[in-house]
Structures are given as structure tokens and as C-alpha cells.
Amino acid sequence: xxxxxxxxxxxxxxxxxxxxxxxxxxxxxxxxxxxxxxxxxxxxxxxxxxxxxxxxxxxxxxxxxxxxxxxxxxxxxxxxxxxxxxxxxxxxxxxxxxxxxxxxxxxxxxxxxxxxxxxxxxxxxxxxxxxxxxxxxxxxxxxxxxxxxxxxxxxxxxxxxxxxxxxxxxxxxxxxxxxxxxxxxxxxxxxxxxxxxxxxxxxxxxxxxxxxxxxxxxxxxxxxxxxxxxxxxxxxxxxxxxxxxxxxxxxxxxxxxxxxxxxxxxxxxxxxxxxxxxxxxxxxxxxxxxxxxxxxxxx
DNA sequence: ACGCCCGCCTGTAAGC
DNA sequence: TGCTTACAGGCGGGCG
Numbered sequence: 001x002x003x004x005x006x007x008x009x010x011x012x013x014x015x016x017x018x019x020x021x022x023x024x025x026x027x028x029x030x031x032x033x034x035x036x037x038x039x040x041x042x043x044x045x046x047x048x049x050x051x052x053x054x055x056x057x058x059x060x061x062x063x064x065x066x067x068x069x070x071x072x073x074x075x076x077x078x079x080x081x082x083x084x085x086x087x088x089x090x091x092x093x094x095x096x097x098x099x100x101x102x103x104x105x106x107x108x109x110x111x112x113x114x115x116x117x118x119x120x121x122x123x124x125x126x127x128x129x130x131x132x133x134x135x136x137x138x139x140x141x142x143x144x145x146x147x148x149x150x151x152x153x154x155x156x157x158x159x160x161x162x163x164x165x166x167x168x169x170x171x172x173x174x175x176x177x178x179x180x181x182x183x184x185x186x187x188x189x190x191x192x193x194x195x196x197x198x199x200x201x202x203x204x205x206x207x208x209x210x211x212x213x214x215x216x217x218x219x220x221x222x223x224x225x226x227x228x229x230x231x232x233x234x235x236x237x238x239x240x241x242x243x244x245x246x247x248x249x250x251x252x253x254x255x256x257x258x259x260x261x262x263x264x265x266x267x268x269x270x271x272x273x274x275x276x277x278x279x280x281x282x283x284x285x286x287x288x289x290x291x292x293x294x295x296x297x298x299x
Numbered sequence: 300a301c302g303c304c305c306g307c308c309t310g311t312a313a314g315c
Numbered sequence: 316t317g318c319t320t321a322c323a324g325g326c327g328g329g330c331g
Contacts, residue, residue, distance in 0.1 A: 001324060060325080078324035079309080095309085115308050116325060189326080197324070247311070247323075288304075290323080 004194030005237035015055040022103040046121040059193025077116025179216035266292040
């Protein structure tokens with residue numbers, strides 16, 4: 001559920017909070033959260049004593065570069081949360097799986113009830129390893145390529161639409177080179193990284209396009225409208241600190257909810273009047289996923 | 300080789 | 316009222 005805007009909100013808050021801090025101790029309650037490592041100890045050993053240099057983001061992933069040249073990577077899955085605790089005495093909330101303690105004081109908790117989140121430390125590949133990675137897509141911009149090299153585990157991730165600027169011609173190329181339904185196009189992390197079920201519906205409403213329109217069928221005007229809607233919706237959502245849905249799973253570092261849900265035009269508004277045309281907002285199952293749209297405004 | 304869909308999980312809420 | 320069942324979601328991997 002945390003999609004790009006929610007992860008970006010966490011990134012900017014975290015950046016203020018932990019850059020320059022040194023990791024003193026890490027506790028992991030269960031190997032599941034660090035499943036890419038041989039053991040929880042292997043994960044801990046790569047972190048303890050390290051100083052945090054920055055907090056970055058690509059798509060729904062948080063990247064935390066360390067002194068060692070390695071990068072701590074966090075993914076929140078669908079119910080993952082990060083919490084800031086002032087002292088180790090703060091009572092742990094349920095489903096706290098990883099605790100990062102800092103030399104300067106304070107803790108960062110990784111909390112995740114539905115367990116789809118994970119953490120791992122990425123170690124840069126040597127020359128041979130990089131050569132073995134196939135970085136064939138010539139259209140992918142320079143920034144995306146640098147990331148793919150630095151975090152080899154994420155080499156299949158597409159470009160980040162907030163961090164990277166794309167011309168609408170490049171965007172049009174992605175849309176046209178393979179015909180897929182627009183919602184699948186937006187949610188496919190291999191092309192554009194960071195958009196999930198909520199924002200794909202909101203972007204498509206803003207663009208006036210149906211979820212099942214084929215990407216290859218878009219006119220030049222529609223390509224521009226979709227790209228513009230994508231950039232604008234994500235920017236608006238970041239401005240309002242993301243969306244917390246009905247279950248309020250998404251919380252920021254201090255436990256506060258996001259404010260963007262009140263601006264949703266279609267997501268979770270089935271049966272209500274479209275704010276633009278007053279027709280009823282529809283809800284359908286699409287590839288086992290809830291999809292909301294306005295039959296009248298989206299073509 | 301590629302695309303679709305299941306399974307991983309738990310909290311919440313609808314339904315009998 | 317209380318128990319059961321369905322559902323929400325991202326993503327990796329398995330199957331067709």
C-alpha cells in the first residue's frame with residue numbers, strides 16, 4: 001500500500017532524522033524480514049558501526065547508503081511502517097520486527113503486520129558481476145542505469161517518475177512498443193517504478209483514460225495527458241504527505257496518517273458521485289484487483 | 300520464453 | 316452474538 005508518495009514522505013522525514021547517525025545495534029526478530037541474507041547475523045554485521053550518509057528512494061524502495069559503500073534497502077510491502085522512537089524504553093508496538101539503534105540515541109523500528117516487507121544490505125558488484133548484469137535497454141535514462149549498477153538486486157526496476165525527467169516522446173515509446181492495458185502499464189515496476197493500485201486509478205482518472213485502454217492505442221495528445229497526469233498526481237500526493245486508506249495502515253515516522261485520501265477522485269469511492277460529472281463511480285475486479293473509474297469521464 | 304496468477308500473511312469486517 | 320469466511324495488497328516464483 002505504501003506507494004511512491006508515501007515512501008517519498010518517509011524518505012524526506014527520515015533524511016532529516018537519521019543522516020549522519022551511526023548504527024549501534026540492530027535486532028531482527030525473525031529471518032523472514034532479511035530473507036536475502038544467510039542469517040540475521042549476516043545482516044547485522046553489515047550494519048553495526050556504519051554511519052548513514054543519505055536517504056534516497058527509487059520507486060517504492062528506500063535506499064540508505066552507508067560509509068562502507070554498501071546500501072541498506074527497505075521495502076514496506078503493503079503494510080510496512082517505519083517508526084521513530086526516542087529511547088529504547090519506548091514500549092514496542094505489535095509486529096515490530098527490526099530495531100535499528102543509534103549511537104547518538106533514538107531508534108528506528110520496522111513494523112509490518114502482513115509481512116510482505118523486507119530489508120537487505122546491498123553490496124556493490126565487482127566489474128565481472130556488473131558485466132554479467134544485462135543492462136540492455138537503451139531507452140532507460142542515465143540515472144536509472146546508475147541505480148541499476150549500484151543496487152544490483154534492483155536492476156530490473158524501471159525509472160522513477162519523480163526523480164527522473166522523461167520527455168513525453170520517451171514516455172510514448174514505452175507506451176507504444178508493447179500493447180498492454182493502461183493499468184498494467186502503470187503498475188508494472190519494470191517500466192515505471194512506484195505506482196500501485198491506488199495511484200494508477202487516480203492517474204487514469206486525471207488523464208481521462210480507462211484502465212483497460214491499450215497503451216498502443218493512445219493518440220499523441222493522450223500520451224501527453226497521461227504523462228502530465230502521472231507527474232501531477234504524484235506531486236500532489238507528496239505535497240499532502242501520501243494517502244492513508246480506510247484501514248489506516250500507512251503512517252508516517254511519527255504515526256500520523258497522510259492527507260491525500262480526501263482528494264481521491266475514484267479510489268474507494270464506488271457508488272458515490274463523480275465530482276466532475278456526477279455519474280456514479282464504478283468498481284470492477286481487474287486481474288484480481290479492485291479498480292475504480294468513472295465510465296463517463298474516462299474513455 | 301513470456302504472461303498470468305497463486306501464495307505469502309494478519310487485521311478487519313461482512314455474513315450466516 | 317459469535318464464529319467463519321472473504322478481502323486487502325506487492326511481488327516473486329511457478330506453471331501453463
